[in-house]
Amino acid sequence: MTWAGLSAGWEKWDAVITDQLGPVSEAMIEGLDIADGRHHLDIASGTGEPGLSIARRSPKGRVVLTDLVAEMLDIAVRRAGARGVTNIETMVCSADDLPFDDATFDSVSVRFGYMFFPDVAKATAEFARVLKPGGRLCSSVWVGPEANPWTTIATQAIATEAVVTAPDRDGPNMFRCAAPGYVSALYEGAGLHDIAEWDVHVELRTESPEQYWEMISEHVSLAVAALAQVDEPARERIRAHAISKASAFEKGGKVRVPGVARCIVGTKQDALSTPSHADAATTFVNWT
Numbered sequence: 001m002t003w004a005g006l007s008a009g010w011e012k013w014d015a016v017i018t019d020q021l022g023p024v025s026e027a028m029i030e031g032l033d034i035a036d037g038r039h040h041l042d043i044a045s046g047t048g049e050p051g052l053s054i055a056r057r058s059p060k061g062r063v064v065l066t067d068l069v070a071e072m073l074d075i076a077v078r079r080a081g082a083r084g085v086t087n088i089e090t091m092v093c094s095a096d097d098l099p100f101d102d103a104t105f106d107s108v109s110v111r112f113g114y115m116f117f118p119d120v121a122k123a124t125a126e127f128a129r130v131l132k133p134g135g136r137l138c139s140s141v142w143v144g145p146e147a148n149p150w151t152t153i154a155t156q157a158i159a160t161e162a163v164v165t166a167p168d169r170d171g172p173n174m175f176r177c178a179a180p181g182y183v184s185a186l187y188e189g190a191g192l193h194d195i196a197e198w199d200v201h202v203e204l205r206t207e208s209p210e211q212y213w214e215m216i217s218e219h220v221s222l223a224v225a226a227l228a229q230v231d232e233p234a235r236e237r238i239r240a241h242a243i244s245k246a247s248a249f250e251k252g253g254k255v256r257v258p259g260v261a262r263c264i265v266g267t268k269q270d271a272l273s274t275p276s277h278a279d280a281a282t283t284f285v286n287w288t
Contacts (some may be wrong), residue, residue, distance in 0.1 A: 004069050004070075004071045004072075005224075006219055006221055006224060007047075007069065007071035007072050007074075007075060008218075009218035009219035009224070010046065010047050010072065010075065010219050011047065011075045011078075012218065012219075013215045013218065013219050014047060014075075014079070016204070016205070016206060016215055017047075017219070018049065019205060020150075020202050020203065020204045020205065020259075021049065021111070021112075021202060021261075023200050023201070023202050024050075024111060024112075024140050024200050024202060024261045024263065025049050025050035025053055025111065026053075027140075027198070027200045027263050028050050028109055028111060028138045028139075028140055028263055028265075029050055029053060029054060029057070029109075031136070031138040031196075031263055031265040032054075032107045032109060032136050032138045032265070033107075033136065034054055034057055034058055034061075034107065035058070035106075036057075036058045036059065036060045036061055037058065037060040037061050038058060038061045038106035038107060039061060039062050039064075039104065039105050039106050040054050040055075040058070040061060040062070040063045040064070040105060040106060040107045040108070040109070041063075041064050041066065041098075041100070041104075041105040041107070041108045041109070041127075041130060042054070042063060042064065042065045042066065042108075042109050042110075042111075043066055043095050043108060043109065043110040043113055043123075043127065044066070044067055044068075044095060044110055044111070044112070044113025044114075044116070044117075045065035045066055045067050045072070045073065045076060045090075046067055046069075046072045046075075046076070046111075046113075047072055047075040047076050047079060048065060048073075048075070048076030048079050048080065049111060050109055050111055051063050051064075051065045051076070051088065051109065052065075052076065052079060052080055052083065052085055052088065054107075054109070055080070055085045055087050055088050056083065056085055058087070059087060060087075061087060062087055062088075062089070063087060063088045063089075064088070064089050064090070064091060064100075064105075065088055065089070065090045065091070066090070066091045066092070066093050066095070066098070067090075067092065068092065068093070068094060068095075069092070070092050073090040073091075073092065076088075076090060077090060095110075095113065095117050095123040095126065095127075096117060096118070096119050096122040096123040096126055097126065098126045098127075098129075098130055100130045101130070102129055102130065103129075103130070103131065103132045103133065104130045104132070105130050105131055105132060105135060106131075106132055106135050107131075107135050107136050107137070107138075108127050108130070108131055108135070108136075108137045108138075109137075109138055109139070110127070110137070110138075110139035110140070111139070111140050112140055112141065112142070112261075113139070114139050114141050114176075114177050114183060115141055115142070115172060115173060115174055115175070115176045115177050116172040116173075117172070118172065120177075120186055121186055121189060121190075124186040124187065124189065124190040125189075125190045127190070128190040128191055128192060128268055131268045132268065133268055133269060133270045134267065134268060134270040135267070135268050136265055136266065136267050136268075137187065137192060137265065137266050137267075137268070138263060138264065138265040138266075139183060139263070139264050140200070140261050140262065140263045140264070141176075141177035141178065141182075141183060141261065141262050141264070142174055142175055142177075142178060142259070142260075142261055142262075143175075143178050143199065143260045143261065143262050144175055144178045145175055145178075147258075147259065147260040148258075148259040148260060149249070149257055149258060149259070150202075150203075150204040150257040150258065150259045151174065151216075151220065151259070153212075153216075153242055153245045153246055153257065154213075154216045154217075154220060154222075154223050154242055155222060155223075156241075156245070157238045157239075157241040157242035157245065158222070158223060158226045158227070158238055160237070160238065160241055161230055161234040161235075161237055161238050162226045162229055162230050162234070162238075164222075164226065174222075177262075178262075180197065180262070181197070183197075183262075183264040184197055184264055184266070187264065187266040188266075191268070191269060192266030192267060192268055192269075193266065193267055193269055194265075194266065194267040195264065195265065195266040195267075196264070196265050196266075197262055197263065197264050198262070198263055199260050199261070199262050199263075200260070200261045200262070200263055201258065201259070201260055202258070202259045202260070202261060203256045203257065203258055203259070204255075204256070204257045204258075204259065205254055205255065205256050206254065206255045207253075207254060207255070208250075208255060209242075209243040209244075209246040209247045209250060209255055210243055211255070212242070212243070212246040212255050212257065213239050213242045213243050213246065216242070217239070
């Protein structure tokens, strides 16, 4: 299943996804230290976050949303219109070949895109290239599967009926960047400094275990692709297994399945300053 094919599911479940990932967007915006009147680039923007939130907080600024999938950016434009956000533009392009001049943007964000870039080092070099001296790059990735039952419930349920091929360790997959320091090393390789990492806790909240499965099965790429390969009885068994596991997270009439993301921020060297070895070192802080 391509990302274009998933766009309808993302739009249908926009409110639930926004609620789940909102804490990550907020943490990224805080890390970027957004000021009004600046020029911001949101990479792998998908349906628009955190770019749209940044645009709302910087009404005199300009935000460019980029993605490989035009259908996702179409949703972002509709979301912007519904929220009265007018200071954005969209562009379909690859993260590792950006159509912008050097030092164009005051800040760059990448929410849950890193894991899927074919060449993460090349992409990082591009982000640093288009960033102005003194500007910040902030990204987010998922930590390991053990900390993210909101997705492992589904993958384990699918594995009871379908053969799930283990992803290439160094190829695009959801947990490719899970190791502490993985993205920070890419930042350092691109010449960024003052690098910091911190974890952010999230919850996927749905009205019922049944709604949990309906949502996951309609917008998570692995689930959608796997379900298309099995027959209806197998799909029903997978559904029942996932609902049973999700029921363990039912509290107060809602299902609340936890997860953990990691944010990474770094700064492009100002032409007038030279970072020391200590400046370039990665720090790990516990922001939640």
